[in-house]
Amino acid sequence: MKNILIIFLLLHLNTGFSQKKSTSSVKQQMRDFSIFKNEILANSAGLYFYNTEEEFNNQLDSLQLGLQIPRNELEIYKLYARCVASIHCGHTVIKVKQIYSHYLKNKSTLPFDVYFVNGKLFIKNDYNKSLTCLQKQTEIYSINGKSILEIANYLSKFISSDGYNQTHINERLKEKFMFYYYCFLKESDEFNVQYISEKKDTITTTFLAVYPTVKQKIKESDYFNHLERHIDTLNNRAKLVLPNPLPRNNTYKLQLDTFFVFLQQYSIDNLIIDLRGNTGGLSQYYLTGFFCDSNYTYESRTLQARKQPNYHYQKPFDSQRLSIFCTRIVTRNGKTTTTKESVPNYPQFKGEIYILTDGWTFSAASNLASILKEHSGAITIGEETGGSYLRCSTGNLILKLPKSNLLIKINPMKYVNSVKVTGYKGGVLPTYEVKPSDKWDSDVDVQLQFVYDLIKN
DSSP, X not given: OHHHHHHHHHHHHHHHHHTTTOBOOHHHHHHHHHHHHHHHHHHOXXXXXXXXXXXXXXXHHHHHHHTTSOOBHHHHHHHHHHHHHTTOOTTSOEEOHHHHHHHHTSSOBOSSOEEEETTEEEEOSOEEETTEEEOTTOEEEEETTEEHHHHHHHHGGGSOOSTTOOHHHHHHHHHHHHHHHHHHTOOSSEEEEEEEOTTSOEEEEEEEOBOOSOOOOOOSSOOBOSOEEEEETTTTEEEEEOOBSBOOSHHHHHHHHHHHHHHHHTTOOEEEXXXXXXXXXXXXXXXXXXXXXXXXXXXXXXXXXXXXXXXXXXXXXXXXXXXXXXXXXXXXXXXXXXXEEEOXXXXXXXXXXXXXXXTTOOTHHHHHXXXXXXXXXXXXXXXXXXXXXXXXXEOOEEEEOTTTOOEEEEOOEEEEESSOOOSOOSBOOOSEEOOOOSSTTOSOOHHHHHHHHHHHO
């Protein structure tokens, strides 16, 4: 009996070890595909925001064709990532935790950290080994014969973003460039790197792939749960840094009320709202009430799905899913539209509004930037928002495919901002485009300084 138990444990351990590189059978892959196809077609509100039905069916056909031969986990992820990214919905994403853990356990990256900013790749820390000495801020021009811009454009095909927006994709590449390179472009166990020396010479060096040194989780953006308020009476300006995620509770409302009372008392005429790095949260129609003297529609929400999500979804009792489930019971046909209004709050702020944005200004934060620019004449500075200026889908139902264990967010709720409809298929465009500094760890905030100069002049 003891020997049988030992054999069983050894077999079990061996199976667990080899599973990472093992392939699925075509039959198992087709079962996963069938579940994915049914659920994405039935429960994704943003499926045809930027695609025709024919275009997305072509993507599904390509995915199905790619699954006709046995695939390993990384190959399956790559196929699904291309299909999911083609929806052009920044909320419809594959959770990459399990793929990232594989990346950390493989010789998969350069022997130094890199940072992607403004379409360029830089070395993040000094690197000294044998004859090769590279300083922090050294720019890498190409890897394995492909320019950094060429690599970034290719990786973009596998990363979800609202519409045809690029700034959100660039933010995802910023700290995780080599992770995405590993997923979608890894060609060998070495990297032939071209970089620019201090003397502006182009030098080529080969580096062996190493294990990643930074054992950190994939994260979206830095989260901070408090409201930062600054008033500068000397320069007649104030700044709000909103919490991330965006709240709408009584404490937050009271903090806003107090802040706008002080703005009135000190006769502040210039307000800066910093939305950089803010990934969204709850709609901010309470905040916009301080900038409007009459009611207007802030957004409309539509729940549209043709059937109940099946048992392959995770978190059956999470608040989003319960809300969607209850709405379907009440409406019977599973489709309802509601609106939210911005109502005047007092004291009203009648000065100039400046909003700082970047590719992580997403979801409800992007909606806020869009509404304030449209209805309150706000001036936007920085980069195009990562979220759409017009609409998005959310709901965050998490589908788990039984064989591959891929976790895919599917969103049955459509949000539409109360703004003019244009033909543009991206985020909120800045009134003044100001790129961040290439020196990412500099103490100088070039975008904020631009606003200060704008106010001063």
